[in-house]
Amino acid sequence: MLDNRPTLPPEIARRRTFAIISHPDAGKTTLTEKFLLFGGAIQMAGQVRAKGEARRTRSDFMKMEQDRGISVSASAMSFEFGPYRFNLVDTPGHSDFSEDTYRTLTAVDAAIMVIDGAKGVESQTRKLFEVCRLRDLPILTFCNKMDRESRDVFEIIDEIQENLAIDVAPASWPIGMGRDFVGAYDLLHDRLEIMDRADRNKVAESIKITGLDDPRLADHIPADLLTKFREEIEMARELLPRFDRQAFLEGHMTPIWFGSAINSFGVKELMDGMGEYGPEPQPQTAKERQLDAGETKVAGFVFKVQANMDPKHRDRVAFVRLASGHFERGMKLLHVRSKKQMAVSNPVLFLAADRELAEEAWAGDIIGIPNHGQLRIGDALTEGEALHFTGIPSFAPELLQGVRAGDPMKAKHLEKALMQFAEEGAAKVFKPMIGSGFIVGVVGALQFEVLASRIEQEYSLPVRFEPSQFSSARWVQGPKTAVEKLVNVNKGHIATDSDGDTVFLTRLQWDIDRVVRDHPDIRLTATKEMM
Ligand code: GDP
Secondary structure, eight states: OOOSOTTSOHHHHTEEEEEEEEOTTSSHHHHHHHHHHHTTSOSSTTHHHHHHHHHHTTOHHHHHHHHHTOOOOOOEEEEEETTEEEEEEOOOOSGGGHHHHHHHHTTOSEEEEEEETTTBSOHHHHHHHHHHHHTTOOEEEEEEOTTSOOOOHHHHHHHHHHHHOOEEEESEEEESOGGGOOEEEETTTTEEEEOOSSOTTSOOEEEEOSSTTOTHHHHHSOHHHHHHHHHHHHHHHHHSOOOOHHHHHTTSEEEEEEOBGGGTBSHHHHHHHHHHHSOOSOOEEBSSOEEOTTOSSOEEEEEEEEEOSSTTTTOEEEEEEEEESEEETTOEEEETTTTEEEEOOSOEEEETTEEEEOSEEETTOEEEEEESSOOOTTOEEESSOOOOBOOOEEEOOSEEEEEEESSGGGHHHHHHHHHHHHHHTSOEEEEESSSSSEEEEESSTHHHHHHHHHHHHHHOOOEEEEEOSOOEEEEEESOHHHHHHHHHHOGGGEEEOTTSOEEEEESOHHHHHHHHHHOTTOEEESEEEOO
């Protein structure tokens, strides 16, 4: 095991917490499944989907997710891989859920970017990559579907370098492609990996090679492919940078593996790469100070809240990233926002598609804490220190609609449902100062449909979304008297969000400019830190 930080307790140093990002259809689900398979978390490929479907039948909302082929809910999966402990945090795939995805990426230390060898960098790849870049996350790249006709390898690498402005260092080099795809040469370990087309779940045969002149190459690679391969490797060594771990950890370079997730090819090498080169749990930033993973006291933050995971119980699970220390079940932790002690007696770890009681967890791990709504996104849990973790943003919604209960008698009911979704981070809910009803804000239009469907399913409450006179929301910040002054002369534009913070609603940029001009002490912001 590469020991970059010898001071870190071994249990923490062996943890790798990461997400997989990709454009829909590139192969994220397939790759995840193979990870779980090789991590021993499932016995057979196909289980992730099978379990997923069983779960989905429990509600039509999930059915909708299935129909549309999007993954609305994110979860975390933990499994062992050799000497390492992997925590794979699932990111929702659809572009409409960028805020959720953004927050998920605040909980990981690295990302795997999956691209389709025939398609290269796609729109969603780019968006997610940009989010990773904001946080300088180290990224490993997996170029998938090499068993099909793909683009030229140099072209793919060029496209990543040009499009994403990151150096690309080949960790493996494919030999042939499509029907002629034989396997890949592992450039980091000088091994030849041969794909087994007969058994999709079998790990490739690995042959130790002494170098490119090794005669064993000819035993496994047809002569024409071997000539081409040797030429390419020579060119690659001339033109492309060598893998540099430091540059990778700083987010300037990505190693790329070529493989085929469905054929289990290249997956183990990618996992080895994550283990060997991937970052250990990284320091986390709080307003007060930086927190090192190796500190003995436990601290963590909520990056996601999921309500109604089990419709029979109105439970919520708060997903907590442990930032430091060694957590043990039953521990009493300080809930910093409410200043109250909380006994964490039923924390869950997510193993494949199952949940299991977590007896212990270490910095880097993700635990789920069932609760009745006390825990919100951005909240900190510590052994006593008042820490406020930063970098977990809330974005101003880009689309606003009014919402009404189908039955006017059920308005209170609706309020409760909306507040719940607001706390979950699924939507912004604003209560205007004047008039009745609520305004709901989302980042992508599909979220209105998802919300309507969830409110109907989970609360048996038919609702109607309708056009709103407003199209933008900005948080109002400034000294109390200045805020009061603004509110008094703009009542028709003012609302409060689910945390009680003041919001300015408008349809015109002109209004925003006017406020900025007339109220020099006021700032209107499009993001708010959740802490
Ligand atoms: P996701 O949308 O990124 O989660 O993609 P999936 O894992 O669901 O894969 C999308 C489609 O590509 C599915 O039909 C997979 O069977 C297929 N697929 C995944 N990996 C490979 C691969 O290595 N080769 C080929 N030919 N197809 C693949």
